Amino acid sequence: MRPSRLRGCPWLSLLLIGCAASDRPVTGGSTDESTATVDAGGTPANGDDPAGATLEQLRIVPEPARVVGRNGQPSTLSLSLEGTYSDGVVRAVKSAFWSLESERLAGIDRDSGLLTARGDLAGSVQVTAEASGVMATRAVEIALEHVVFAGGLPETVVDQWNGATKAHDPTRQVKLLYPLDGVVMPINVAPADVQWEGGVAGDVFRVHWSAPGVEVQVFVPHDGLGHWMLSAAAWRALSEALPESDVLVRVDRLEIASGEVVAGVERAVRFADATVRGSIYYWDLNDGRIQRLRCCYGAGPSLMQRNA
Numbered sequence: 001m002r003p004s005r006l007r008g009c010p011w012l013s014l015l016l017i018g019c020a021a022s023d024r025p026v027t028g029g030s031t032d033e034s035t036a037t038v039d040a041g042g043t044p045a046n047g048d049d050p051a052g053a054t055l056e057q058l059r060i061v062p063e064p065a066r067v068v069g070r071n072g073q074p075s076t077l078s079l080s081l082e083g084t085y086s087d088g089v090v091r092a093v094k095s096a097f098w099s100l101e102s103e104r105l106a107g108i109d110r111d112s113g114l115l116t117a118r119g120d121l122a123g124s125v126q127v128t129a130e131a132s133g134v135m136a137t138r139a140v141e142i143a144l145e146h147v148v149f150a151g152g153l154p155e156t157v158v159d160q161w162n163g164a165t166k167a168h169d170p171t172r173q174v175k176l177l178y179p180l181d182g183v184v185m186p187i188n189v190a191p192a193d194v195q196w197e198g199g200v201a202g203d204v205f206r207v208h209w210s211a212p213g214v215e216v217q218v219f220v221p222h223d224g225l226g227h228w229m230l231s232a233a234a235w236r237a238l239s240e241a242l243p244e245s246d247v248l249v250r251v252d253r254l255e256i257a258s259g260e261v262v263a264g265v266e267r268a269v270r271f272a273d274a275t276v277r278g279s280i281y282y283w284d285l286n287d288g289r290i291q292r293l294r295c296c297y298g299a300g301p302s303l304m305q306r307n308a
Helices: 157-163 232-239
Strands: 055-061 065-070 075-078 080-085 090-093 097-100 106-108 114-117 123-131 134-149 175-178 184-186 193-197 204-211 214-221 227-229 246-254 267-272 279-284 289-294
Touching: 055 123, 055 134, 065 075, 065 114, 080 123, 097 106, 134 232, 157 204, 157 214, 157 246, 175 246, 193 246, 204 232, 214 232
Parallel strands: 065 134, 134 214, 184 267
Antiparallel strands: 055 080, 075 114, 080 090, 097 123, 106 114, 123 134, 175 193, 193 227, 204 214, 204 246, 246 267, 279 289
8 A cells, every 4th residue: 555644744664654633642652552541630640550451459568567766767668559450460550659648757758659767756657659540548657666785785685685584583673663653744754764773793684665666675784873764865755655655664684693584573654645844843852952853954953952
């Protein structure tokens, strides 16, 4: 057949290219319909859509989705999509738009789905992905872990601890002095100074705090003082994890004589969903005078001194 010249179409050797009036965009002269389809909203369809099949359902993976931040550092989780198409086949979906309900706990790359947890707070964040007009949502759990080695203890103490025999012997337990069981604290209070007594030289103690999504472990050698105050970052993670819920604390003992870990008594404290402002005045029994404690800043100057 002799080729005919069509208006607006170039000559190609031995090939007739027909032009028809259409509102559908064609990219690169390809006849593959998967690159030319648009959804009802005018958004280009996913480039992975097979010809003749449409995307019907999306699923965000992995499932369940969880990311753990350690010692206040950011951590990442790579999210991806699986799509169910009209031909019944499940395929990976590579092109999508990702978003978060809130960026208080994490951020996300809108093209790749790489989620980055900030590392300061735990909780749950809602992730949404959209492709070819189809949407999917999933909650991602963000957990935090803080591990501290005090007094020059090596990190290998964790292996020693995990490999030791666990014992429950009240006669060898340390006595937890503070905090008191059932105490309620405002979320903006300064870190509590955990205090205990017991043990001998060579023992190692573990101050263990836990809240929903948060675990804090501090390994402390015996120094005769028996106390430890958490960092501001670890304390904030505990206090803001889930206000009005129990936060558990205990002090365990790795006994040098037996090599056993003697579990301590667990106490529950709570953080109120409220803050404290102003100053607290109290009588200092040791110094014999009234002290002022300004919230979250530490002790202030003496206001009254005992007469000689």
